[in-house]
Amino acid sequence: MLKTVVAILLMLIVAGAIYEFTLVDRDILRGRKVLRVGAAGWMIQEFNLHEQVRRFEKDHPDIHIKLEQNPVGFDTVVMLQGSMGQLAFDLVLGPGNYVVEKYQTRGLAVPLESLVPAEFQERMIPSMLKCSRVDGKLYIVPFMGEVNVLLYRKDLFEAAGLTRLPETWEEFEAYAEKLSDPNARQYGISLDFAQDPFFTQNTYMAILGSIRGSVVDENGHLDLSSPESRQVFRMLKRWWKKGLVSPNCKSGSGASDDFTSGLTAMYPNWQSRGIWVSKNNERLTGMIGFAPIPGAKKNGSLIAVHGGLILRDSELRHEAGLFLAEAMCGYAQPAIIQAGKMPVTRDGYDPKRFADFVTKSGGKLPEGWHYPEWIPEVGKTLPNSFAAPEASLFSEVSDYVAPAFHEYLDSDSDDPAPFLEQARRLAHEKIYSRQD
Secondary structure (H helix, E strand, O other): OHHHHHHHHHHHHHHHHHHHHHHOOHHHHOOOEEEEEEEOHHHHHHOOHHHHHHHHHHHOOOEEEEEEEOOOOHHHHHHHHHHOOOOOOOEEEEEEOOOHHHHHHOOOEOOOOOOOOHHHHHHEOHHHHHOOEEOOEEOOEEEEEEEEEEEEEHHHHHHOOOOOOOOOHHHHHHHHHHOOEHHHOEEEEOOOOOOOHHHHHHHHHHHHHHOOOOOEOOOOOEOOOOHHHHHHHHHHHHHHHOOOEOHHHHOOOHHHHHHHHOOEEEEEEEHHHHHHHHHOOHHHOOOEEEEEOOOHHHHOOEEEEEEEEEEOOOOOHHHHHHHHHHHHHHHOHHHHHHOOOEOOEHHHHOHHHHHHHHHHOOOOOOOOOOOOOOHHHHHOOHHHOEEOOOHHHHHHHHHHHHHHHHHHHOOOOOOOHHHHHHHHHHHHHHHHHHHO
């Protein structure tokens, strides 16, 4: 009998040890709160998140951050887990403005206005906060931005004797003519022309917004009949017919590949695309320029954001809000800029104010860090910047606008109106007539 009792006691001791060290984070037993944070793998590495976590834990010794990599297809996985009442994370780092509505409509996210200190929200770029809202409520706090800019090859500009950047689309076309020689397989322009969402977002919407056009009408429906829509179609076709756009741009990666290889000189696209090109091709180091796209200083740039989302069932909402504000929107910003992303705070667009912020917050700049000189100029476009519409409408734009453009591009007609009207009619028949 005694042996049996001893055996049971030993089993309980072993089970308790296993429970303490493996099944439950030891910090719980020490009275520390364990905040579970999921982040994309590339963010963990490029934003040096382990260092940001260490600093946050030093400032908040009662909180332990359990940082894990998000699973592949994490939005779908997190939504599925949430709908089943499972909670793998308290805070998810990575959702973008184009998916935030999906979380909100499924009731999986909580509004963040009361969870993120007001002083941090006041420092942030208003347009980046605006596109993070659904029904007027803030559901993600952006910690990194993307801005559609004019990427250009400095060496090709210099060879063509171009000493300043185009500020209008008319100047852009004139520059493209000087930079083009189809016989020598040299083209002025790279544009995402493939019949996919990248045409819709990176080409059509970016240019449309720069001339004050919109993809939605007063009813919130897909707008395909505006004068600005016709103007964009005409411009793009004219550039194509003149031989200013590389023929390879009709393929998925053709625009990017041609810009990287030097076949094209100008490429309106996300700033991170230019950073990526430079990082993956040493001979292009210092040759890629960044500038606002024509019209953007007046009418704004296309932007996108990625941020943090606090899941509905989390019991550590306040702690998650603190980590978002202090770590991600605060002292992680130098690493985020170094990784080629855009800062999300106003002081991030002023070199001196940004350096003062880093110093006053007790941080330090990463080794080899330097402030990109073009960021303040691009920042001038942010007060009027705009984002892609919410996910369902963006899908509609891709489904109807891109096919309409390619039909028009391959036709003998100079009038885009019939092609846009046909797309409008199809969208109404297949979408809006059912809703009405």
